[in-house]
Amino acid sequence: MSDTPRPNKPLVTRLLILVVAMFAFGFALVPLYDVMCKALGINGKTGDQYTQTQQVDDSRQVRVQFLATNNADMTWGFFPKAQELTVHPGAVSEMLFVAQNPTDKPMTAQAIPSISPSTAAVYFHKTECFCFTQQMLQPGERIEMPVRFIVDRDLPKDVKHLTLAYTLFDITARMPPVIRPVAASGG
Numbered sequence: 001m002s003d004t005p006r007p008n009k010p011l012v013t014r015l016l017i018l019v020v021a022m023f024a025f026g027f028a029l030v031p032l033y034d035v036m037c038k039a040l041g042i043n044g045k046t047g048d049q050y051t052q053t054q055q056v057d058d059s060r061q062v063r064v065q066f067l068a069t070n071n072a073d074m075t076w077g078f079f080p081k082a083q084e085l086t087v088h089p090g091a092v093s094e095m096l097f098v099a100q101n102p103t104d105k106p107m108t109a110q111a112i113p114s115i116s117p118s119t120a121a122v123y124f125h126k127t128e129c130f131c132f133t134q135q136m137l138q139p140g141e142r143i144e145m146p147v148r149f150i151v152d153r154d155l156p157k158d159v160k161h162l163t164l165a166y167t168l169f170d171i172t173a174r175m176p177p178v179i180r181p182v183a184a185s186g187g
Helices: 008-040 049-053 118-123
Strands: 062-070 077-080 084-087 092-102 107-116 125-127 135-137 142-151 162-172
Touching: 008 107, 062 077, 062 092, 062 142, 084 092, 092 162, 107 118, 107 125, 118 125, 135 142, 142 162
Parallel strands: 062 162
Antiparallel strands: 062 084, 077 092, 092 142, 107 135, 107 162, 125 142
């Protein structure tokens, strides 16, 4: 046996360091994604820093229209409680959306928002939204889901109408089954 160093040892060391670095980066991705979404307002994620800093502009009104559609495979009833609201920029406003599962099986859904005109999306801040989480409904269950938002005072003056649209997707197949506890009956 010879005492010459093995040429593979530095390569193996480098590869192990690379694997550890990749593993650490994988763990850091979720917090980095959340920070980026909040900073840029992507995926509907905004902080509630707007509720503290915005002053209401009573001299302007903006019409916000609400649309709700189902993706092709979604069977739920899904609609806003009103078709539109007139809001003052800087004011906190709220709209309720209704969802109902008409099937005989538990289902899970995810709502994906979009705002038009797209140039105005950076001026629309959701502080609370059902689109931030997945919605799981039991057979026949009906819920009202709020979206709280602020139209920014810096919205360009020529924009007088915004549309907030949601598309509801059935993600039941991607979710593990959730069993809700049943209340015990007294005998």
